[in-house]
Amino acid sequence: MSAEAALTHGVYEPGAPEATNGKLAMWLFLASEIMLFGALFSSYIILRDAAPFWPKGWEVLNVPLATLNTVVLITSSMTMVLAYAAAQKGDERRLNGFLWATFLLACCFLVIKAFEYGSKFQHHHFPSTSVFYAVYFTLTGLHGFHVIGGMAVMLFILLGGQKGIPRPLFVSRIECLGLYWHFVDLVWIFLFPSLYLL
Amino acid sequence: MSKDAHDHTRVYLAVFAALLVLTVVTVAVSRLDLTRPWAIGVGLAIACLKGGLVAAYFMHLVSERVTVYSIVGLAAAAFIALLLLPWIDMTHPAAQSTEPPPAAVESAGRHAETAAHVP
Numbered sequence: 318m319s320a321e322a323a324l325t326h327g328v329y330e331p332g333a334p335e336a337t338n339g340k341l342a343m344w345l346f347l348a349s350e351i352m353l354f355g356a357l358f359s360s361y362i363i364l365r366d367a368a369p370f371w372p373k374g375w376e377v378l379n380v381p382l383a384t385l386n387t388v389v390l391i392t393s394s395m396t397m398v399l400a401y402a403a404a405q406k407g408d409e410r411r412l413n414g415f416l417w418a419t420f421l422l423a424c425c426f427l428v429i430k431a432f433e434y435g436s437k438f439q440h441h442h443f444p445s446t447s448v449f450y451a452v453y454f455t456l457t458g459l460h461g462f463h464v465i466g467g468m469a470v471m472l473f474i475l476l477g478g479q480k481g482i483p484r485p486l487f488v489s490r491i492e493c494l495g496l497y498w499h500f501v502d503l504v505w506i507f508l509f510p511s512l513y514l515l
Numbered sequence: 516m517s518k519d520a521h522d523h524t525r526v527y528l529a530v531f532a533a534l535l536v537l538t539v540v541t542v543a544v545s546r547l548d549l550t551r552p553w554a555i556g557v558g559l560a561i562a563c564l565k566g567g568l569v570a571a572y573f574m575h576l577v578s579e580r581v582t583v584y585s586i587v588g589l590a591a592a593a594f595i596a597l598l599l600l601p602w603i604d605m606t607h608p609a610a611q612s613t614e615p616p617p618a619a620v621e622s623a624g625r626h627a628e629t630a631a632h633v634p
Contacts, residue, residue, distance in 0.1 A: 335580045344583050348590035355594040363601045373544065387538050395531040398573045402523055501574040506565045510558040515543035 339486075343493040347500050354504055357459070361511070372449050374513040379433055383513045386429045387505065391420035394439050394502040397495050403492040407484070411489070413475065419498065420471045421445055425452045430461055456508055470494055530572045537565050 336344075365371050374380075400415035437443075437450070444454040471494065474477075479487055541561040547555065573576045575589065 335582045341582065341586075344586045346584050351590040351594050352597075355597040358598040359601055362598065362605075366601065366605050380542065380545075382543050386537065391531065391534045391538065394534075394569060394573055395527060399524065400525070420603050491592065496574055499569050502573075503566050503569050506569065507562050510541055510545070510562050514541065515555055515558055 320330070325483070330461065337489045337492075338350060339498070341491050343496050350500060352457075357456055358507070358511070359454055361456065364448050364452060368448055372513060376447070378513050379436065380513050382429055382433050383509055386433075387426050387509050389422050389426045389429065390502050393419045393426070394499050396422065397498045401488075401495045402490050404488045416471055416475055420468055420475065423468045423471070426464060427461065430457070443456045453512055460501070460508060462502055463504070467501055470497075477479050526572055530568050533568055534565055537561055537568075541565075 396415045396418040400412050402409035402417060403409075403415055442450050444451045474494070475490070480491060482490075541558060544553065544557050544561070570587075576583070579587075
């Protein structure tokens with residue numbers, strides 16, 4: 318098995334590189350993302366501790382909608398990993414199917430988020446309303462932009478933007494997209510309890 | 516290879532099921548009248564478990580090697596440090612106060628009145 322094939326199939330041979338350049342770069346990027354969200358989470362703790370009053374998340378935010386969004390995002394993470402498994406097997410039909418499913422679930426997440434934001438705006442709750450809403454909109458908004466970024470890459474691949482590149486490279490790119498998407502899911506897994514439930 | 520991929524799919528589905536169950540558990544636990552430290556502890560523990568499952572299986576950290584581990588390890592250590600620093604500050608005896616007087620509230624400062632609480 319060549320080094321390239323070994324990487325594609327996740328089997329390591331002595332002397333073969335441990336990760337593709339793309340995967341290494343993606344993990345470095347994710348490390349910087351961890352720092353970005355880490356700084357925001359840290360600020361959230363400090364602001365919340367220092368605030369004389371902090372509303373309980375479940376009293377002012379829509380927990381059922383956010384729970385539904387959690388389920389949607391977790392499901393999209395599963396369809397993404399299944400898309401990667403299909404890419405590894407060279408099953409283009411399943412790859413496209415699961416990638417479209419992931420894309421549509423991401424759309425679903427944004428639509429639900431839009432309803433949530435819409436209701437907040439209707440009640441005149443904006444980022445400038447209070448420190449709580451500033452934190453809420455900053456964290457969920459930044460997360461939302463990450464969702465949009467992932468969707469853009471998915472659409473690029475789905476519309477044939479990677480056609481004609483060597484298969485191992487293509488599989489590696491799907492893996493990188495998957496890593497990014499699971500990270501977006503992971504951030505939400507921490508955002509959901511800390512903003513809505515605590 | 517095909518059998519291997521099939522096994523992977525079963526693992527992915529099992530992780531997915533676990534994530535759904537843990538989501539229900541975390542919402543259910545938040546409805547219980549736990550004291551604040553317990554609510555934070557349990558909520559954070561479930562989130563860490565869910566995050567761990569996603570990182571280990573969906574992001575394939577279980578089968579990575581030292582290069583990726585070192586990047587993730589460094590980032591994780593820095594992340595924990597970022598969260599620990601405010602916690603150390605908050606739990607420091609000199610910084611403890613729960614009900615600041617109105618004047619201190621206005622200036623959003625909590626250090627002015629701390630002297631009264633220091634034994």
